[in-house]
Amino acid sequence: MAIKSPCLDICVFNGKSGWCEGCGRTRLEAKEWPKMSPFHKKALARVLDGRMTILRMQVK
Numbered sequence: 001m002a003i004k005s006p007c008l009d010i011c012v013f014n015g016k017s018g019w020c021e022g023c024g025r026t027r028l029e030a031k032e033w034p035k036m037s038p039f040h041k042k043a044l045a046r047v048l049d050g051r052m053t054i055l056r057m058q059v060k
Contacts, residue, residue, distance in 0.1 A: 006025065013027060016058065019055060023048060023052075
């Protein structure tokens with residue numbers, strides 16, 4: 001089963017962390033996503049929620 005990309009088509013990268021403000025990935029992670037194995041996609045997906053929480057806290 002394919003793992004859906006977390007991309008929300010926002011693609012604004014935070015200058016401090018380098019994470020996308022839409023999905024939490026770095027530019028390299030977003031670029032490499034199509035080539036990643038399902039294992040690596042799942043591993044990355046597990047950390048994205050935490051990154052998004054951090055990004056939301058920085059905005060406040």
